[in-house]
Amino acid sequence: MTPHRPEDTGLPTGLPAARPAAMPEEAWIEVLSAVDRTYADLVDYQEQLERQNARLQDMQAFLTSILASVSDVLIVLDRAGRIEQVSASLLARSGARAQALTGQDVARLVPPEDAARLAEVLDRLRADRRPAVLELALATPDGPEPLELSVAPRLDDRGRVAGFVLTGRPLGELRRAYAELTESHDALKSAQSLLVRNEKLASLGRLLAGVAHELNNPISFVYANAHALDRYVGKFETYFARVQDGASREDLVTLREQLRLDREITNLRQATQGARDGAERVRDIVEDLRRLSSDGAGERVSFDLAETARVAAHWVLRGAKEAPALTIDGPGTVQAWGRPGHIQQIVMNLVQNAVDAVEGRKGGAVTLTLAAEAGRARLTVSDNGPGVPAEVRASIFDPFFTTKSVGRGTGLGLSISLKIAEEHGGHLTLQDRPGSGAAFLLDLPAQGISG
Ligand SMILES: Nc1ncnc2c1ncn2[C@@H]1O[C@H](COP(=O)(O)OP(=O)(O)O)[C@@H](O)[C@H]1O
Ligand SMILES: [Mg+2]
Structure with a gap:
């Protein structure tokens, strides 16, 4: 736009309507400079307007792009409830054209019962x-x-209601999103229980390694003794065959010495005793295992935390490549309340971590310290490994947090143990022992809430 000449504007210039011929020269100069000033002002004004106009256009483009791209339905109304603007998403849904809607009552967008x-x-x-x-x-x-x-409400600059803004999301979409959310929540839950099961299987694996090791001894003992018994039977068979054949008394005495039957009779007793000992050991192991597994889900009961800790620690150490020294301090019996099978899983996790921590160190030691205090049963599992570095202290109870290599650590042991402890109305905490290995304290109620 080019500015008009001031002569064409018809704007009052504030000049006297005198005839030029009668004016002195100074007056003319004044007139001309006034015209110049007015002209310059006008140009300024014009430029300002153009800038404002450009800004307005930008703003409009911005708003239009928003209205075009929001996926939610957006409707802007004036104070009386007449449509001023709508988003493209609304037009697409209602099948109406923008011009047809502008100025209309919003009621025409909805069925009559909703309009009211x-x-x-x-x-x-x-x-x-x-x-x-x-x-x-x-x-x-x-x-x-x-x-x-x-x-x-849409407020004007004096805080009065100038109109309304309506935003809407199709409920079908919301319901679908909700269903998807529920579905992924369920998937997450089942993944979680799978992980918990995997961790259980992993500790079962460690347990089985211990069992295999433990059973090996008494079974080979039974086997060796059975083998010896076989040999003795052979000797006695030879001897009795000669008796049957009617051998002379002297012959029989000689044979008896040759076969060293007198000594073998004592050995025979020892072999049967040995075989029985081995078999009893196997029976004890099976009994132990039955106790470990049968308490798995079960009822909450009053149980001996010291006993559970001893059995669990024993089996983990049996499964260890190089078992550290185990010390058990405190009273031999500590009453606690809960599910012994679950508590045993905590102890196995803690002892396994302690064993991992001292692995490859000379003089590795794991200590269980039991205590019964003011209605609580406490067990501390400590080791003389490197301890937990300050920078990971806050994370070790997080699921999947592990500093171990793949296949050695799942990062679930402590998080599951913590959950079990809390389900029991107890705590599981890392104790502060700067510079001297790690110590975890398991604290459980000594009695059920009901007494
Ligand atoms: N006794 C311990 N000494 C040092 N660090 C430990 C000890 N116990 C646990 N941690 C740390 O906590 C982490 C998480 O332990 P856990 O949840 O049992 O998972 P995982 O044993 O599978 O790594 C371990 O990877 C280790 O970094
Ligand atoms: Mg672990």
């Missing part, structure tokens, strides 16, 4: 200005589409 409710909400908002949420249907060519609609 919407009008009520707008009325209330004019008074109390408090945003509201309501469910209503949007009339579309395919029939009503349920929306969750938020209605907020």
Whole structure:
């Protein structure tokens, strides 16, 4: 736009309407410079207007792009409830054209029964200005589409209600999103229980390594003794065959010495005793295992934490490549309340971690310290390994946090143990022992809440 000459504007210049011929030269100069000033002012004004206009256009483009791209339905109303602007998403849904909607009452977007409710909400908002949420249907060519609609007042610069902004999301979409959320929540839950089961299987694996090791001894003992018994039987068979054949007394005495039967009779006793000892050891081991597994899910009962800790620690150490020295301090019996099978899993996790921590160190030692104090049963599992570095202290109870290599650590042991302890109304904490290995304290109620 080019500015008009000031002569064409018809603007008052403030000059006297005198005839030029009668004016002195100075007056002319004054007139001309006034014209110049006015002209310059006008140019300024014009430039300012153009800048403002460009800004307005930017703003408009910005708003238009928002209206075009929001996926939620957006409707801007004036104070009377007439449509000022709508988003492209609304146009797409309602099948209407923007021009056809502008200036119309918002009621025409919804079925009549919803129109009344919407009008009520707008009325209330004019008074109390408090945003509201309501469910209503949007009339579309395919029939009503349920929306969750938020209605907020639009205030002018003096804080008066100038209109309303309505935003809505199709409920179908919300419901679908909710269903998806539920589904992924379920998937997460089942993944979690799978992980817990895997961790259980891993500790079962460690347990079995210990069992195999433990059974090996008495079984080979039984086997060796059975083998010896076989040999003795052979000798006695030879002897009795000669008796049957009617051998002379002297012959028999000689044979008896040759076969060293007198000594073998004592050995025979020892062999049967040995075989029985071995078999009893096997029976004890099986008994132990049965106790370990049968308490798995079970009822909450009063049980001996010291005994559970001893059995669990024993089996973990049996499964260890190089078993550290185990010391057990404190009273031989400590009453606790809960599910012994679950508590045993905590002890196995703690002892396994202690064993891992001292692995490859000379003089590795694991200590269990038991204590019964003021209605609580306490067990501390400590080791003389490197301890837990300060920078990971906060993370070790997190699921999947592990500093061990793949296949050695799942990072679930402590998080599961903590969960079990808390389910029992107890605590599991890392004790502060700067510079001297790690110590974990398991604290459990000594008695059930009911007594
Ligand atoms: N006795 C311990 N000494 C040093 N660090 C430990 C000890 N116990 C646990 N940690 C640390 O806590 C981490 C998490 O332990 P845990 O949850 O049992 O998982 P995982 O043993 O599978 O790594 C371990 O990787 C280790 O870094
Ligand atoms: Mg572990």
